[in-house]
Amino acid sequence: MRFSKAFIPTQKEIRADATIPSHQLMLRAGLMRQLTAGVYVYLPLGYKAMLKAMEIVRQEMNAIGGQEFHLPALNPESLWIQTGRRDIPNFILSIKERDLVLAPTHEEVIAWIASLHIQSYKDLPQIWYQIQTKFRNEPRPRSGVLRGRQFIMKDSYSLDASWEGLDKSYDLHAEAYRNSFTRCGIKFFVVGASSGAMGGTGSQEFMVESPFGEDTVALCDQCGYAANLEIAASALPKAPRREENGPVVEVHTPNVRTIDQLAEFLKVPHERLAKSVVYRHNGSPVLIMMVGNDQLNESKLLSALGGGEASPMNAEDLKGLTGADGGSIGPVDLRGFRIIADKRLEGANGLISGANRNDYHLTNIDMQRDVTLEGYYDLRTVVAGEACTKCSSALKVSNAIELGHIFKLGTKYSEALNVSFLDEGGTAKPVIMGSYGIGIERIVACAIEQGHDANGIVWDKALAPYPVHVIAVNMNSKEVVLAANQVYNSLTGAGIEALFDDRASVSPGFKFKDADLLGMPFQVIVGEKGLKNGQFEIKRRKSGERMMIAKEELVATVEGLLRE
């Protein structure tokens, strides 16, 4: 591609509110422009990088036996009502003029097509995938292309006759994902993740560590344990059970509102304090007991409660139901609440909690004797520095960008949409599904987050829009023009895609700056300096390393560099 004919609108300045490097560089290098909140136009150079990412993912999906589909973005609303996902908050964008919705993912459509034609265990397993635009009603798009209302996703779905089959399809996807991201040159790690409201029995996320990531993960450098904070666990001692077990006693605790104040006032360690957190779950009140200042994790809470919606109870409701304010709530003799407790409280006694009466607390609470409990669950949020459950070394907590997510879905959608097959015994059974996604924009954005310097993008050759950037330093020199054209033609002739900066009206400095900004892996610089000795210069973008190459060895040398 000749730069003089190309649409590559590079910019020196960009708006101040583009804060993360990938967002800034995608704008500056002319890869994309924002149309409206969360919706981006991909310009030729940006789309070329995305196509490279898509092709890598496509090859890896084909390698595990995936079959590519193209499913419609427009779906009948009824399909989504059937699975109960029409009303998930902030999820679906819809068409005003028809009873159609814009698909945010495609489990429903896949289940529909499977229900038409999958009849026997002999038709299974299947892996179906597509690379397509998705739409979601994001309340607040942000971070450039990392979270948009419209984005391209590789989504795939496995259909199996058995749970063992699902495990196999899932493992195949994990392998395909590892291969894809590795080939894209991205440093990533895999974490255990919450299945959330997708339902299902297991899931993992493919993560890129980044301060701009929206996910938080716990990592163990020693043994490799890695989990999304939504499910991460650590090894903390339980609240103790003591020999003496006196009766519950009410104590006056004037103006004590927080756990810290209570510990100070009663001169007891935090492990003896049972904090009560109050939520509404699907409308009903739930009291959650936590040790001391342990932070309740809402994802864990939701899975403990079996899904649905949960939110903290507001102050008036709380007062009305318990007769007390936030700091004085407790589990003893509390009517009308479901009560659950964090595992650290299992079997403990001698605990102190609110008396459901302002300015009073109860002591000597015994979880076994005094609390009507529904169960113990892991409900606390892991804090950095706590011990790994596997190897006891200190856990690290980091932010991360989610590149991909794989789910063992199970039968939720096949049951809702009646996707069944006859097994070897002739019994009808629901098809067992898996669902797997990769964000294409995120691949590109993460590649830039991990591949840039002060001068611009540093593409890995796997995703670079062009592997080589040819620069004709001075278009007023006939020799340079002639030689640069020859270089461009011979590279192109050898099947190497090159961007050729043949602009006549642009100074050499401008071309060099643009080349570094655009970040192609290798720059071939054709200037009078080198031509004097019959040489071209090759600059490796990543290291800045320069080498002078004899004219006739140029193509072979570039081919060698690209094979590295």
Added chain:
RNA sequence: CGGGGUGUAGCUCAGCCUGGUUAGAGCGCUUGCUUUGGGAGCAAGAAGUCGUAGGUUCGAAUCCUAUCACCCCGACCA
């Protein structure tokens, strides 16, 4: 959805608090000349209903009200 902010030339922004000539800068763009190995120089030029609609005022980019869009923090993120 709660809190905060921004909207002025193609782009990035100043001007607004404290109303008053013909609304500015840098970059980009056009033309000419010069320059040509790290975002060139000189000269001339084109380019803005100051987001939109009302209001206050002799007079509004500037003050007030409404509205739309966008951004940031939070909530949310199957």
